[in-house]
Amino acid sequence: MSSKTLSRKVDKAIFKFNLIEPGDKILLAVSGGKDSLAMSYFLGHKQNGFPIPFELGAVHIEGDFPGCGKSPVMAELMEEWGVPFEIVKVPIMKRLKPGKSMNCYWCSTQRRMELMRYAGENGYNKIALGHHLDDILETFFMNMMQKSELSTMLPKLKYDKYPFTVIRPLAYVKEQEIIDFSKEKDLLKAAAVCTYGTTSVRLEARKIIEIIAESEGQGVKDSIFEAMCNPVHRYMPYSLLDNEEDSET
Ligand SMILES: Nc1ncnc2c1ncn2[C@@H]1O[C@H](COP(=O)(O)OP(=O)(O)OP(=O)(O)O)[C@@H](O)[C@H]1O
Structure with a gap:
């Protein structure tokens, strides 16, 4: 898939979910992994000539444990893409x-806190994260299996307690598309693998989605995401719990 096609998928998320509004100051959260680098590439290239004017900056939170990304390589890439970058x-x-x-929970909570602190101190109103379509589907399946809940990560989420909105511009991009793109652009050189790994529930959800995709084709992932945008309330059991009379005659 060409980078133009991927860029169009990013545009689709931006316009469909109103991710970018005029005058936004967006902070790219960069781990050094393929996802946040791909996101930085696409938003970096949209800074000039995009119909909605916005400002960009990027930050990498560098932890004190093995598995953090390679900052000098990230800095080089950000400079190449015209994105001011800090570590x-x-x-x-x-x-x-x-x-x-x-553990993953502790690390991501600390990281999220530092991202928000940095965003607040530097006048950003949005924080962009590199989660992609597969992450959103995995969370959807995990929440069903673990919490008995129909919910997932949103492409856009306004925090209640903080003056920031989180956006996920890769919401329509599949992980394999990012892997292919990263190889083509040699982005994997910045990454290091986190030694604390991925949770087993997420791996379980990933396995289930891949079994479905192997049988139905990768396009089924797009269909599942569209289904999340298109719930038919009347045919979900919870609608019977609303104390509303079934009005079918
Ligand atoms: N150390 C960090 N500094 C800044 N942002 C981070 C950092 N680690 C993660 N993030 C942000 O949080 C998102 C989700 O983090 P997660 O650890 O799940 O990474 P991932 O899905 O492997 O993505 P990536 O390929 O970007 O590392 C990343 O895409 C990135 O936007």
Whole structure:
């Protein structure tokens, strides 16, 4: 898939979900992994000549444990794409209370806090994360299996307690498309693999989605995402719990 086609998928998310509004100051959260780099590439290239004027900056939160991305390579790429970039060093391991061990939840909470602190101090109103279509589907399946809940990560989420909106411009892009794109653009050189890994529930959800996609084709992922945009309330069991009379005659 050409980078033009991927760029159109990013536009689709931007316009469909109103991710970018005139005058936005958007902070790209860059891990150094393929997803946030691909997101930075596309938004970086949209800074000039995009119908909606917006400003961009990028930050990498550098932890104190193995598996953090390679900052000099990230800095080079951001410069190439015209995105002002900063690295913020955070002692994530050192902040652990005695007896507690490192885990994904702790790390991502610390990172999220630092991202918001940095965004607030530097006048950003939106934070862009590199989650893609597969992440959104996996979360959807995880929430069904673990929480008995129909919910997922939103392409756009306004925080209630903070003056920021999180956006996910890769919401329509599949992981494999990002992998192919990253190989073509040699983006994987910035990444390091997190030694703390991916949660088992997420892996389980990923497996289920891949089984469906192997049988139905990758397009089924687009259909599942569209289904999330198109719930038919009347034919969901919860609609019977609303105390409303069934009016079918
Ligand atoms: N160290 C970091 N500094 C800044 N932003 C980060 C960092 N780690 C993660 N993020 C942001 O959070 C998003 C989700 O993080 P996660 O660890 O799930 O990464 P991922 O799905 O492997 O994506 P990526 O390929 O960008 O690493 C990333 O795409 C990125 O936007």
